[in-house]
Amino acid sequence: MKLNIEWLLQTVPMIPIKGITDNTVHALMEKYNITGSVKVKPVYRIFKDAYEKWLLDENKIILEASSGNTAIALAYLWNLFALQVQIILPRSTSPCKKKLIQFYGAEIIEIDGPTDMGIKLRDHMHAENPWKYFLPDQFGNYANFRAHYHLTGPYILKKLGKIDFFIAGLWTSWTLLGAGEYLKEHLPDIKIIWINPLDRIEGLRNFKTTDIVIPFFEEHKWLIDEIIDVTFDPCVISGIQDYLKEGYFVGISSGAILSGAKKYLHGKSGLKWVIVAPDGGDYYLDTLVKYLDAEDFVACK
Numbered sequence: 001m002k003l004n005i006e007w008l009l010q011t012v013p014m015i016p017i018k019g020i021t022d023n024t025v026h027a028l029m030e031k032y033n034i035t036g037s038v039k040v041k042p043v044y045r046i047f048k049d050a051y052e053k054w055l056l057d058e059n060k061i062i063l064e065a066s067s068g069n070t071a072i073a074l075a076y077l078w079n080l081f082a083l084q085v086q087i088i089l090p091r092s093t094s095p096c097k098k099k100l101i102q103f104y105g106a107e108i109i110e111i112d113g114p115t116d117m118g119i120k121l122r123d124h125m126h127a128e129n130p131w132k133y134f135l136p137d138q139f140g141n142y143a144n145f146r147a148h149y150h151l152t153g154p155y156i157l158k159k160l161g162k163i164d165f166f167i168a169g170l171w172t173s174w175t176l177l178g179a180g181e182y183l184k185e186h187l188p189d190i191k192i193i194w195i196n197p198l199d200r201i202e203g204l205r206n207f208k209t210t211d212i213v214i215p216f217f218e219e220h221k222w223l224i225d226e227i228i229d230v231t232f233d234p235c236v237i238s239g240i241q242d243y244l245k246e247g248y249f250v251g252i253s254s255g256a257i258l259s260g261a262k263k264y265l266h267g268k269s270g271l272k273w274v275i276v277a278p279d280g281g282d283y284y285l286d287t288l289v290k291y292l293d294a295e296d297f298v299a300c301k
Contacts, residue, residue: 017275
């Protein structure tokens, strides 16, 4: 008997948020997926699609720009197949993530700028040596979007049946739109809610601040019913604290998404919601440590 890889990638805990009582809210806990985040789903789908189309072989270097979780998934999965991986990474990315990427065998190319700048460097490197590199193109690869249509959406529907709201962030993992399209096809009255950061929240993106044109975003943004704005302070820490009360340590974007959902919940009752917690908090300790109360620490004697 063998494990089905797609079933394995689908199967993560769907936990009820007990601290919310007027509505039923379930969180999709992607920190328990392979490599610790939701990004493993699109990476797998891109990998599968590339091999089926004969776009990738052992002679090519996988080259991608990433802020962390996609890079970890790329390094982990493709190291299993002895493929070379180079990651263009913002220097500001969590050191915890950098160490894990290198541990899995990928080479890091650091840049002094955002991921958008990394994309431009990636494309320049590929244009100079097109036969040397394979670009997963996590931002524009349709396989990213379809991963959530085929994996995340069906899993949510199978586990919970009818739901009223689906809430997620939006950036390099197209969970909101891919799963949202599947859910809308089967639940026409469902509302798809985008959690929109007004300042820097790692893993989320405000599309008004990017110059990247992504065709399938333009084609599918009609799926989004409403947008809820969040900020790092106080939304991220507040959301992480709420998850800690449930016994889970989650990442920065997960905290922001829960806070945004609670904001949108105000005045509503008797509804069933699903929110996405994209990853765990382990990779962000260097960022979060300054928010810990120093009085909680006792020096060793």
